[in-house]
Amino acid sequence: MSRPARSRRAENTAFVCVHCAASVPATTDGHYRNHCPVCLWSLHVDDLPGDRASDCGAPMEPVGLVEKSGKGWQVVHRCTACGHRQPNRLVREGAAPDDLDEVLRLPWL
Numbered sequence: 001m002s003r004p005a006r007s008r009r010a011e012n013t014a015f016v017c018v019h020c021a022a023s024v025p026a027t028t029d030g031h032y033r034n035h036c037p038v039c040l041w042s043l044h045v046d047d048l049p050g051d052r053a054s055d056c057g058a059p060m061e062p063v064g065l066v067e068k069s070g071k072g073w074q075v076v077h078r079c080t081a082c083g084h085r086q087p088n089r090l091v092r093e094g095a096a097p098d099d100l101d102e103v104l105r106l107p108w109l
């Protein structure tokens with residue numbers, strides 16, 4: 001079992017949103033960003049946040065919010081292809097924080 005070598009480092013790079021085509025800058029708050037701050041959609045590239053270990057690559061829809069003790073609010077993403085669900089931290093500071101109106105539109109899970 002071999003797979004192509006690739007960086008397992010959590011990447012923090014600018015990207016273009018697959019859902020709304022917004023240009024998303026890299027975060028400046030020192031954390032890793034994996035979803036669009038405008039529409040909150042993500043991509044299924046991680047098995048665990050930041051590991052880039054998934055080969056799925058399908059868009060992930062924001063389906064709701066959870067509050068985790070010590071971690072604050074998290075948005076739950078569900079993959080539109082395989083159904084994988086993953087909570088992710090919100091970006092609240094620095095360049096292009098998550099749109100709070102979009103965040104608050106989500107149901108609490």
Ligand SMILES: [Zn+2]
Nearest residue numbers: 017020036039
């Ligand atoms: Zn977007």
Ligand SMILES: [Zn+2]
Nearest residue numbers: 044056079082
């Ligand atoms: Zn998937």
